[in-house]
Amino acid sequence: MMSLKGCVVVIFILTFRNLLLCDAEEFKGETTTIASNTGNHTKKFLLKMPLKDYRDATKNKVKKIKLKDGRSATEHDIGSMDGYVLSMVRLASELPTKKCPVLLVHGMFQSSDRFLNQDKSQSLAYSLDDLGYDVWLFNARGNKYCQSHVAYAPHEQKSEFNNYSYEEIGCFDLAAAVDYILSKTTFKKIHYIGHSLGGTFFLVLNSLVTDYNEKFDRAFLMAPLGYHTTITNTNLQKELNDPTSLHEALIKVDTFEIFPYEAYVPNQDMVPDNCLGGKTWETICNELQIQKIMGIKSSNNTIAETRGGSTKILIHWAQNIKNKKFHRWDFGEAKNVEEYDGKDPPEYPLNAITVRTKIIYSPDDNMVKDTDIRALAKQMKNATTRKVKRANFKHDDFIDGEYIMEDVYSGILKDLEYPKPLVRRVNGTNTNETESKPASLTDIPWSALLSLVGILLFIFISIISCCCKKKDANGACATNAGQPANA
Known part of the structure; x- marks a missing residue:
């Protein structure tokens, strides 16, 4: 039968593992709820x-x-x-x-x-x-x-x-x-x-x-x-300064996506200056460095290879x-x-x-x-x-x-x-790489607290075990596993 000391060791290992790794439990689908503070x-x-x-x-x-x-x-x-x-x-x-x-x-x-x-x-x-x-x-x-x-x-x-x-x-x-x-x-x-x-x-x-x-x-x-x-x-900021008018203007010319499909033959090479479908907004495309944003590194990318997304993202x-x-x-x-x-x-x-x-x-x-x-x-x-x-x-x-x-x-x-x-931080303060001490014990994750309890139990059992081994024959502790203690 496993000794008490062995049990504490197992508890310590398991809780320390939970502190380092995310939960490896079976996922069960849950319905989305609305939080009370939403x-x-x-x-x-x-x-x-x-x-x-x-x-x-x-x-x-x-x-x-x-x-x-x-x-x-x-x-x-x-x-x-x-x-x-x-x-x-x-x-x-x-x-x-x-x-x-x-x-x-x-x-x-x-x-x-x-x-x-x-x-x-x-x-x-x-x-x-x-x-x-x-x-x-x-x-x-x-x-x-x-x-x-x-x-x-x-x-x-x-x-x-x-x-x-x-x-x-x-x-x-x-x-x-x-x-x-x-x-x-x-x-x-x-x-x-x-x-x-x-x-x-x-x-x-x-x-x-x-x-x-x-x-x-x-x-x-x-x-x-x-x-x-x-x-x-600042040039891009100036071009995007009136997003409502920009959005309305794009809708009027039937442009709803970056590199609009209808503006090009499907296998035609892209012209980055025309990412919004016309010369009117070429400054925006250039200031965005649209090819770099999209990860386009060669000049022979076709419309099928460079699709970006909705203009509403930009707006x-x-x-x-x-x-x-x-x-x-x-x-x-x-x-x-x-x-x-x-x-x-x-x-x-x-x-x-x-x-x-x-x-x-x-x-x-x-x-x-x-x-x-x-x-x-x-x-x-x-x-x-x-x-x-x-x-x-x-x-x-x-x-x-x-x-x-x-x-x-x-x-x-x-x-x-x-x-x-x-x-967790205290009073919303934030520093690079480090965070402030917790405001209360409840701010510490349960896995960390459980690990701490396991460590303390391990130390306590080790001390008791060590003390018992130093007792003489008339002491109250057994020196070997399974040996009864003296009265």
């Missing part, structure tokens, strides 16, 4: 979610594919709640693992190719796969892998198909991806890594549909687009830049009252996000300022920030940087492999 505008959003759930409309088709380095992978078709057919790539690691699945999420007008086209020595996806993680690559509606809908044809019904912003991608596409991954694994939580707008999707989902906070173990956001009190590209971002806030879609005063119960669009309630999150930024980023990143993190309950040390590190360097493994990814891998215990 704002009225959020409740209205959840109540207006599609009455018919299309997530099973694709029959979840899976096919085997080969990646460019020769390793195996699978491509999974899934459906969003509002009917878009999405595609995810799963790297098929051959290593047995007890590690959480990891979801990698691309940025604005990009696709999963951004992670798969990295040099192998600098690849985050391949490094995670080599370490035994179950790696999934996300694709948002409207990119080249997600060009279908259960009701709308993307080219014939382009206004309906492209009627979405990054809010719908976060609340519908990302939610569907997370639920699908959990349904295909034995885990209750996943890790999340997003770049640029890929970080924004995470912020939108977990601030509006708060149940999803329980489905993420750790999150790493690389230069997420949120607050924009300052933008370094929503422009609204935030103009208003210097991170808020929901601005319909205009009259419609805002109907949708949000107020004339102004409400800001995303970032304080509803409870996932342990690390936001990585560069002071030299040309898309989002470091001061705005720190302000964003300050609104979140469990967020810390990390500054990239390399000078002149730009927004696209988070994917294309020559030394990105050294500058960013190695830190993410280290945090995943050797996580530190969660410690």
